[in-house]
Amino acid sequence: MARERIQTRADADTHEQVEQYAEDRDISNSEAVRRLVRTGLVEKGYRESEIDRDELAVAEYHQTARTAGGALIGLLVVFLTLSEVGLL
Incomplete structure (x- = not known):
C-alpha cells in the first residue's frame, strides 16, 4: 500500500x-x-x-522478551560472579 x-x-x-x-x-x-x-x-x-492483532502481539512479545532477557542476564552475572570468587 x-x-x-x-x-x-x-x-x-x-x-x-x-x-x-x-x-x-x-x-x-x-x-x-x-x-x-x-x-x-x-x-x-x-x-x-x-484492531490489528499482529501489532498487539508484537508489542506484548517485545516486552516479554525484554523481561526474560533481563532476568537471564541477571542470573548470568550472578553465576559468573560466584564462580570468579570461588563460591561455585
Whole structure:
C-alpha cells in the first residue's frame, strides 16, 4: 500500500510524548504518529475502527522478551560472579 506523506510541527511537549509512546511500543516515531492519528480519526468518527492483532502481539512479545532477557542476564552475572570468587 502506497503511503502519502504528511508533515507537521509540534511543540516540545508533544514531541516528547510521541517519542515516549514510540519507545514504549518499540516502534519508530513515524509509526507512532501514524497510530496516534488513526486512533484520533477513529475516535472522532472519520475512520472505521480496526484492531490489528499482529501489532498487539508484537508489542506484548517485545516486552516479554525484554523481561526474560533481563532476568537471564541477571542470573548470568550472578553465576559468573560466584564462580570468579570461588563460591561455585
